[in-house]
Amino acid sequence: MPLYTADALVLRTYALGESDRIVVFLTDDRGKKRGVARGARRPRSRFAGALEPLTQVRVAYFEKERRELVGLNYAEPVRSPLAARPEAMAHIGYFAELIDEWAQDGDPSERLYRLGASLLEALSAGGAVEPLARYLEFWILRLQGVYPPFRLCHRCGAPLAAGAWLAPGAQVFTCGGCAPAAIAQLGPNLSLRALGVLHEMRRLPPLAVGGLTLDPAAATELERVHHILMGRHLERELKSTRVLRELRRPASERAPRQAESNR
Numbered sequence: 001m002p003l004y005t006a007d008a009l010v011l012r013t014y015a016l017g018e019s020d021r022i023v024v025f026l027t028d029d030r031g032k033k034r035g036v037a038r039g040a041r042r043p044r045s046r047f048a049g050a051l052e053p054l055t056q057v058r059v060a061y062f063e064k065e066r067r068e069l070v071g072l073n074y075a076e077p078v079r080s081p082l083a084a085r086p087e088a089m090a091h092i093g094y095f096a097e098l099i100d101e102w103a104q105d106g107d108p109s110e111r112l113y114r115l116g117a118s119l120l121e122a123l124s125a126g127g128a129v130e131p132l133a134r135y136l137e138f139w140i141l142r143l144q145g146v147y148p149p150f151r152l153c154h155r156c157g158a159p160l161a162a163g164a165w166l167a168p169g170a171q172v173f174t175c176g177g178c179a180p181a182a183i184a185q186l187g188p189n190l191s192l193r194a195l196g197v198l199h200e201m202r203r204l205p206p207l208a209v210g211g212l213t214l215d216p217a218a219a220t221e222l223e224r225v226h227h228i229l230m231g232r233h234l235e236r237e238l239k240s241t242r243v244l245r246e247l248r249r250p251a252s253e254r255a256p257r258q259a260e261s262n263r
């Protein structure tokens with residue numbers, strides 16, 4: 001049975017049997033793994049404090065032939081976002097779920113791990129959660145090749161000088177002139193200010209993004225567009241996206257909104 005050690009991010013866990021947990025984790029070198037942590041639900045378990053979502057851990061695991069589940073020997077916490085930012089728990093859960101959704105089984109790419117680890121570093125350093133959430137969505141979509149180009153109109157090639165309109169049912173941005181009239185008159189999905197944020201996010205590391213103050217209107221536009229793009233790609237809404245939106249919305253507004261029929 002080959003034994004591996006790696007740096008990893010814990011994405012989620014669920015109970016197994018009487019006292020064990022299954023741990024889904026993203027390694028820095030061999031992609032996403034599912035492993036059994038024996039005794040993890042017992043008091044004084046050797047996995048204590050290591051299995052919260054998005055904890056960065058040093059793991060040792062072994063693989064058995066023809067078994068999907070690996071065995072976890074140990075997981076030592078290196079950096080814990082919940083310890084550093086307990087108030088950001090809902091966002092931390094959302095970040096872990098996003099990475100879990102988009103990390104493909106059997107894809108050993110390091111890029112998603114590096115993105116997650118640097119996001120965690122920015123979070124632990126006290127970075128603002130909303131810009132970091134938009135940044136993670138932007139980069140995950142980019143890494144998957146799903147983020148539409150946002151400099152030029154997809155149809156006519158003109159610069160998006162008045163904002164970007166998301167084409168109905170397609171993963172492309174157009175100018176207002178190329179958008180269907182009924183949509184064009186509603187105004188762009190991304191204003192010039194939101195497009196400016198995207199250009200910043202393309203070049204800045206997460207540590208710098210965590211220090212950004214996002215204009216609330218631009219932040220809302222980006223969040224909406226990212227969730228539409230992710231929803232179209234995943235063909236369903238992530239559970240915690242919905243939870244976060246509900247948490248943020250005043251009780252008086254918790255009725256279905258027209259904008260959401262866009263998803």
Ligand SMILES: [Zn+2]
Nearest residue numbers: 153156175178
């Ligand atoms: Zn155009």
